[in-house]
Amino acid sequence: MKTYLVTGAAGFIGANYLKYILAKHNDIKVVVLDTLTYAGNLGTIASDIDSERCFFIKGDICDYSLADRLFGEYKFDYVVNFAAESHVDRSIENPQLFLTTNILGTQNLLDAARRAWVTGKDEYGYPTWRKGVRYHQVSTDEVYGSLGTEGFFTEETPLCPHSPYSASKTSADLVVMAYHDTYKMPISITRCSNNYGPYHFPEKLIPLIIKNILEGKKLPVYGDGSNVRDWLYVEDHCKAIDLVVRLGKEGEVYNVGGHNEKTNLEIVKLTISTIHRLMSENPNYRSLLKKKEKDANGEISINWIDESLILFVKDRLGHDQRYAIDPTKITDALGWYPETKFEVGIVKTIEWYLANQTWVEEVTSGDYQKYYEKMYGSR
């Protein structure tokens, strides 16, 4: 029986990971630590929490005494750190929060793990570690910076972050590696490309576009929409983390990506046409639209759901042009590959949002409206 500390599991990827490992492994216990920022929603994982296999603790990864108390109480074998401030645009507005959570929060967890897991010293003065423990850091392809039209990020690509968000994630990776090099701490790191799927907070491109279409709003595309992201279905990312935590080599970095490059404009156009198609095939979905004008058949009209909704807006400061991952290492070492084809994953994702509007309303009822006004005005 392994006991996990999973931080940030009330957010997008952490929640998907929590659901995945609880379904996949019967013989595990999981403690979720999440401070429930605007991006964390307890409702997302409420049905996963019980008093036998999955426990929830509301708290900050930067809290020193809380981390010590949890390590003492639960005797964790694995720490999987998802907790972070994750939105690039917000990092441009408030870098300090990103540096505090993403760097110092990581260091605090590493130190708590170190205090709990070190058993003694070897003949050279290096700490010795409890058998079978692992600290895993969930990182991002953004640490590598930006690509031109050619090439892919490998694990050897030099780190060259540009935004305050990616600089904070890079710093955290360096601290994690430093603990491996200095203390021989058993760690691993995964660096993944852009995820999409259920429970994605609607400040990020795909869920924001879906939400805006349903509300009849314009679809903001930064700059000329030519920036490229390498999209991966979130469950494939969760599978990769599960493999690396259990079977990946200590001290190693693994890149995780979908070989699925799309420009932002392609993503927005595909989302428009998919919603249009789903609403043509299933008119019941049209009741989700805020605009209730009728078409010639007396149905709620979807004639306006087209590319005229796209609005090119001011570019993101320091906007990285292209991300693309080479996942050869994790495929060769652990047999991982992106199982969900994008054409399938994007339809599944849009259908999930159409079926889960209550979740969207729940997570966007607080700070979201203020944030949206500030970022995009009242469009």
Ligand code: NAD
């Ligand atoms: P998210 O913003 O949806 O969720 C972050 C979670 O962390 C939330 O539940 C939030 O409440 C929690 N949190 C924030 N600060 C905390 C603190 N101080 N203490 C405890 N909990 C705290 O993020 P996400 O998109 O699910 O990303 C999860 C991780 O994966 C992040 O580390 C991110 O850098 C990384 N990542 C994300 C993507 C992506 O496409 N979203 C891609 C690669 C890597």
Ligand code: TDX
């Ligand atoms: O309204 C928008 N219009 C737009 O054109 C938004 C929100 C985004 N964009 C563009 C910016 C990016 O080029 O779409 C692309 C994707 O943007 P985001 O969804 O904000 O993701 P990105 O900045 O690429 O970062 C994501 O992937 C890597 C996650 O948020 C990070 O946490 C992860 O590390």
